[in-house]
Each structure stands twice: as structure tokens, then as C-alpha cells.
Amino acid sequence: MSPHRPPRVATWLLGAALTATDRDAVLGDLVEEHGMRVRHSSAVDAGHWYWGQVCRTIPLVVWRRAIRDGWLWTLGAAASAYVAAGFIENVGLALVARLSDGQTPSQPIAIMVGLAALAVAGYLASWMRRGSANVLASLIIIAVFVLSLVFPGRASFWYGVSFLLLGPLAAYAGGRLAERHRKGARMICRGLGVLILSGLVTSCASPAQPPTTSDAALLDELVTLERSALDRWVTMDPDGYLGLYADEITYFDPTTETRINGREAMRARLEPVRTAKLPFTEPRYELIEPKVQGGSDLAVLTYNMVNYAKLSGRGESILARWNATEVYRRVDGRWRIVHSHWSNVQPPPAAPPAQDRP
Amino acid sequence: VLLALVRLGADAYGMTVRREIENRTGRSLSIGAIYATLERLETKGLIDSSVGEPTAERGGRAKRHFRMTADGELALNASQEAIRRMTLGLRRRWSTT
Numbered sequence: 001m002s003p004h005r006p007p008r009v010a011t012w013l014l015g016a017a018l019t020a021t022d023r024d025a026v027l028g029d030l031v032e033e034h035g036m037r038v039r040h041s042s043a044v045d046a047g048h049w050y051w052g053q054v055c056r057t058i059p060l061v062v063w064r065r066a067i068r069d070g071w072l073w074t075l076g077a078a079a080s081a082y083v084a085a086g087f088i089e090n091v092g093l094a095l096v097a098r099l100s101d102g103q104t105p106s107q108p109i110a111i112m113v114g115l116a117a118l119a120v121a122g123y124l125a126s127w128m129r130r131g132s133a134n135v136l137a138s139l140i141i142i143a144v145f146v147l148s149l150v151f152p153g154r155a156s157f158w159y160g161v162s163f164l165l166l167g168p169l170a171a172y173a174g175g176r177l178a179e180r181h182r183k184g185a186r187m188i189c190r191g192l193g194v195l196i197l198s199g200l201v202t203s204c205a206s207p208a209q210p211p212t213t214s215d216a217a218l219l220d221e222l223v224t225l226e227r228s229a230l231d232r233w234v235t236m237d238p239d240g241y242l243g244l245y246a247d248e249i250t251y252f253d254p255t256t257e258t259r260i261n262g263r264e265a266m267r268a269r270l271e272p273v274r275t276a277k278l279p280f281t282e283p284r285y286e287l288i289e290p291k292v293q294g295g296s297d298l299a300v301l302t303y304n305m306v307n308y309a310k311l312s313g314r315g316e317s318i319l320a321r322w323n324a325t326e327v328y329r330r331v332d333g334r335w336r337i338v339h340s341h342w343s344n345v346q347p348p349p350a351a352p353p354a355q356d357r358p
Numbered sequence: 359v360l361l362a363l364v365r366l367g368a369d370a371y372g373m374t375v376r377r378e379i380e381n382r383t384g385r386s387l388s389i390g391a392i393y394a395t396l397e398r399l400e401t402k403g404l405i406d407s408s409v410g411e412p413t414a415e416r417g418g419r420a421k422r423h424f425r426m427t428a429d430g431e432l433a434l435n436a437s438q439e440a441i442r443r444m445t446l447g448l449r450r451r452w453s454t455t
Contacts, residue, residue: 022393024409024412024419024420024422025371025372025393025409025419025420025421025422026372026389026390026393027417027419028412028413028416028417028419028420028421029371029372029373029376029389029416029421030373030389031415031416031417031419032373032413032415032416033373033376033377035415052388053388053389053390056388056390056391057388057389057390057391058390059390060388060390060391060394061390064394064397
């Protein structure tokens with residue numbers, strides 16, 4: 001810092017915040033008074049005073065510009081478009097799921113739908129206010145970054161990277177398109193508005209029908225897998241379950257003192273079942289109120305089960321009642337059990353020989 | 359700010375207005391606050407401004423001179439009259455407490 005010149009960094013910072021019309025007047029006033037203070041006191045005091053003025057003036061100047069130039073409106077338009085992008089993405093994913101008979105969309109398809117939604121949002125933002133598509137692009141970067149920090153591991157690495165790199169580009173491209181077709185943009189936005197409104201009215205008018213088609217399809221798929229394993233299990237054949245278990249399966253039931261880890265450990269545990277002598281005949285089971293929760297790659301299946309069989313000299317009896325939790329994960333495109341937890345319903349049935357799990 | 363403009367007359371610009379108020383009131387003010395107020399007053403038509411010649415002591419930057427308009431004088435009169443009426447007869451009360 002020269003003793004007779006004001007701090008350059010401070011001058012540059014304030015100059016960058018000021019508009020061209022105010023810049024000469026404000027900076028000139030400060031430079032003039034700084035020179036006076038250098039002459040009457042000291043360069044150090046004058047420098048401190050100059051920095052103080054700059055630090056107190058910049059927030060005021062930025063706020064005045066934000067109000068005068070409509071920065072808040074631009075930010076509002078971008079934020080609204082971001083919310084709209086979420087809505088459009090969900091509608092798109094639901095449509096894709098419906099078109100593919102309730103199958104949850106794969107990750108590449110989900111990414112494409114998400115990027116298309118962001119491009120439409122960029123178009124909307126630019127239509128609402130010129131330049132807000134660029135702000136939307138910045139919002140996307142911030143949102144993806146923050147979400148990946150707050151919820152690590154919730155989405156795959158490539159999913160996050162795709163949105164971090166391509167999301168802002170999609171919004172920017174949508175904005176550029178809107179700038180070119182401003183009149184056309186108005187018509188498209190009106191059309192989209194009508195579509196969104198109709199969707200909202202339709203969804204509000206329709207009675208709640210849980211689960212959705214997609215959830216129902218997933219439930220069917222997992223219950224079919226579970227039944228195929230149970231049908232073999234009740235005849236003392238563990239291969240159904242062993243075929244369903246993922247390599248990293250973890251397992252609990254009322255007889256395990258510690259968790260069993262891995263398919264090979266499960267194979268060793270279930271091997272004696274094959275040669276066990278059954279004290280009953282005609283075993284069957286009832287699978288009650290299955291429910292699935294989860295998404296495209298991870299799902300939790302829970303249900304209650306009752307085991308029945310005919311004991312010698314008696315009719316059919318209840319052997320055991322179970323609470324079952326099976327955590328499925330999609331591995332190489334196929335559902336596999338990664339965690340299994342079985343617990344007895346209390347009190348146990350009166351019949352003495354409770355069947356081994358399940 | 360309007361009173362400072364009256365006092366300064368033709369020499370009223372950002373720096374002198376800021377110093378005038380600071381010297382007379384003892385309050386430290388930023389140049390940003392002065393210009394924010396001047397801009398509001400100009401928007402209301404109470405003052406107007408003109409750009410002077412650049413000078414070396416200002417790093418080659420021009421001054422922006424401000425002066426009060428007729429509307430500004432009316433507003434100042436009205437404001438002073440309002441203060442006078444509101445304070446009429448009160449001086450003794452707050453002096454004795």
C-alpha cells in the first residue's frame with residue numbers, strides 16, 4: 001500500500017460492487033477524503049478509515065442493487081423452476097414406470113428423466129425472467145453438492161456426478177432455447193401449466209390407492225421369490241433360500257447367539273436340515289400381509305407367517321408363528337436377500353414340537 | 359441530509375455531506391449510507407444532481423454535486439414545521455427531568 005494512495009484491493013472490491021454510474025462519485029469521494037486524512041493524520045489511520053468505509057458500504061450497495069435490479073426476482077424465478085423440476089421429474093418417472101408395466105426405472109433412465117426435467121426447468125426459468133436459467137444452474141450445483149454431503153451414499157457416485165456436471169448444462173441449454181424462442185416459450189409454458197394443473201386436479205380427485213402400481217409389482221415379485229424358497233423350506237430343502245441369499249447375507253433368528261455373516265456360513269448352518277427327521281407330516285404355511293418398502297435397488301419385505309402340519313395321532317396344528325424381515329438388494333439385475341431376521345410371535349403355540357425356522 | 363445540502367450550497371457532494379453530518383452530529387457514517395439516502399431523495403424529486411469535472415486529488419474521478427429542488431424546500435419546510443409543532447411547549451418538560 002502506497003502511503004498516499006488508498007488500498008487498491010479495497011478500491012477494487014468497492015468498484016466491483018458499485019454500478020458504473022455511482023462508481024466515479026463514490027470512489028472519488030473516498031479517495032479525496034483519504035488524501036485529506038493522510039495529510040492531517042497518518043497513512044495507516046487513513047488506510048484503516050478507508051477499509052472501514054469500504055466494508056460498511058459494500059453490503060449497502062449490494063442490497064440496493066439487489067432491490068433495484070431485481071436480483072431477488074431472478075433468484076425467486078430460479079428457485080420456483082427448481083421446485084418445478086422436481087415435480088416434472090416425478091411425473092416423468094411415474095410415466096416411465098407405467099409404460100414399463102410398473103417396473104421401477106433403471107438408473108440411466110432415471111438420470112435421463114432428471115436431466116430432461118432440469119432442461120424444461122431452465123426453459124421455464126428463462127421464460128419467467130431473463131438470466132434466471134444461469135442462477136438455476138448455480139442452484140443445481142449447490143443442491144447436488146449439499147445433498148451429497150448431507151446424505152452420503154443415498155445415491156450412487158455416478159448418479160451424483162451426472163447431475164453435478166450435466167444438470168447445470170441441461171438447465172443452461174433449456175434457458176438458451178427459451179431466449180431464442182421467447183414467444184414459443186410462453187405458449188409451451190402455458191401448455192405445461194395446464195398439464196400440471198390437470199395433473200394436480202386429477203391426483204387430488206382420485207381416491208388414495210396404496211400401494212402404487214410400481215410398489216404392487218415389486219411386492220408381487222418379492223413375494224413370488226419368497227414363496228419359492230418357503231415351498232422348499234417346509235419340505236426341509238434349504239437350497240431355495242441358499243440360492244436367494246447374497247454373498248454378504250447377514251442373518252438373525254431366535255436361536256442365533258450372534259449374527260451369521262455370509263452365504264457360506266449360512267450353508268454350514270442349514271446343512272443339517274436336509275437330514276433332519278420330521279415329527280410331522282403334510283407341512284404347509286400361511287404368508288400373511290406382506291408389505292414392501294423401498295426403491296429401485298433396495299427393498300424391505302416384511303410379513304407374518306404361520307407354520308401348520310399334522311402331528312402323529314393328532315390333526316393339523318400350528319407349529320410356529322413368525323415375524324419375518326427380508327432385506328432384498330438388486331445384484332446384477334436380480335433380487336437377492338442381504339439381510340434376514342426371523343422372530344417368534346409370543347406366546348408360542350401350545351403344540352410342543354415347534355418347527356425350526358421358519 | 360437535506361439540511362446538510364442547505365448548509366453546503368454549491369459545495370455539496372458525497373464527501374462534504376458525509377463530513378458535515380459527522381461533524382455536526384458526532385455520528386460516524388459510511389459513504390454508502392449517504393449515497394443511499396441521496397438516491398432516495400433524488401428519486402422522490404427532492405434533490406437533483408449534476409456531474410462535475412474530474413480532479414487529480416480524486417484520482418481522476420468526477421464529483422457528483424447535489425442541490426435541493428423546490429419540492430425539496432417545501433418538504434424541508436413541512437418537516438421543520440411538523441417538528442416545531444410536536445415540540446411546542448415540551449422543552450421545559452424534558453429539561454426538568
